[in-house]
Amino acid sequence: MGGTYNEIMIEGPFSFEKTFRRHHRTTDTLKPMVxxxxxxxxxxxxxxxxxxxxxxxxxxxHENGVSIVTDTKKEDKKEVQTIKEYLSRMFGEGNSLVDFYDAFRGNEKIEMLISDFQGMRVLSNPDLFEVMVDTIIGQQINLTFAATLKERFIRFAGDIKPLNGVDLYLFPRPEAVAELEYEQLRELSFSQRKSEYIIDFARNVVNGKIDTEQLWTRSNEEIIKELIPFRGIGRWTIECLMLFGLNRPDVLPAADIGLRNAVRSIYKLDLQPQTEEIRMLAEKENWTPWESYITFYMWQYLNTASKQKKS
Structure with a gap:
């Protein structure tokens, strides 16, 4: 690579294949990355x-981990730093898998997950506007339809940039979405409420009522308190933002059906555990401060088990 050399260091272990196996909602005709x-x-x-x-x-x-290296081709030091910060947020640079793995030595169930998915990091999307809109799109509908709606939304309001035969997308900016009318999303098969939630969220970002950049400095509880008053943004939506956007290691989406199904399978329970039972299990086994990673590994366990059943 030529140009301006730039990198961040990530403490090992690290599996590229496992980390990039699960990324954000896509369709066969539109991708977030190559x-x-x-x-x-x-x-x-x-x-x-x-x-x-x-x-x-x-x-x-490297011997003790990996480096994420880019050829920025930028002379502007501020832009170079912005790219470095983006990568740091994307990979959760401060989240140590060594500490995570050490914390659960002797925990048979968690050690099984760690063995299966050794080196898998939570890979997040630092574009918090995209994560929030993506999450709102996915509320109360199946994954396939959610992916279809997201593609329609991006093709309508965003930008498509083909690369090596793949349609990569650039997600719409809040300013572009804020100028839309509800009916325009209704014509893309969005429900009335979902149309309102997305456009209203964009308008609140543009008018300064929601400052997504400031969320990086807030605690989990402060973020929940700040965002919960806005229409269409419930606790699960905020938890997804903290997990898939802010890359917080200590988020427990206890109401998530996928997590509950995974716990039922891993712990061989007769019935799907309820939200409060998930919280009690996490407290009993002292999941703090690694709830996000345990959740993520359990999701991947469920996904892998499902594929094995189909094959």
Whole structure:
């Protein structure tokens, strides 16, 4: 790579294949990134300030971990720092898998998950506006329809940038969504309420009532308290934002059906546990501060078990 060399360091272990196995909702005709497993490389369009930027990064293994290396081709130190911060947020640089794994030595169930998914990090999307809109789109509908709605939304209000035969997308900015009318989303098969929630959220970001950048400095409880008053944003939606956007390690989406199903399977329970039972289990086994990672590993366990049944 030529240009300005830039990298962040991630403490090992790290599995590129497992980390990039699960990423954000897509369809067969629209993707958030190009992933090259052979070269441990990923390419995606991001918003760098007000401009689109093609992020091209490679994961290089070292004795004690990995480095995420980019060729920024930027002379502007602020832009270089912005890219570095984006990568740090995306990979949850401060979340140590070594600490996570050490914390659960002797816990048979969690050790089984760690053994199965060794080196899998929670890979987040630092574009908090996209994560929130994506989560609102997915509320109370199946994954397939949610992916279809997201693609329609992006093709209508965002930007498509083909690369190597793949349609990559650049998600719409809040300013563009704020100018939409509810009926325009209704014409894309969005419900009236979902149309209102998405456009109203964008307008609240644009008018300053919601400052997504400030959320990075808030505690989990402060974020919940700040966002819960807005229509269409419930606790589960905020938990998804903290997990898939802010990359917080200590989020427990106890009401999530996937997590409850995974717990039932792993702990061989007769019935699906209720939300409060998930919280009691997490407290009993002292999941804090790794609830997000345990949840994520359990989701992957459920996903893998489902694929094995089909094959």
């Amino acid at each position: 992933i090259d497993q052979d070269e441990n490389r990923f390419i995606k369009w991001i918003h760098l300030g007000d401009k689109p930027y093609l992020l091209d990064a490679t994961v290089e293994h």
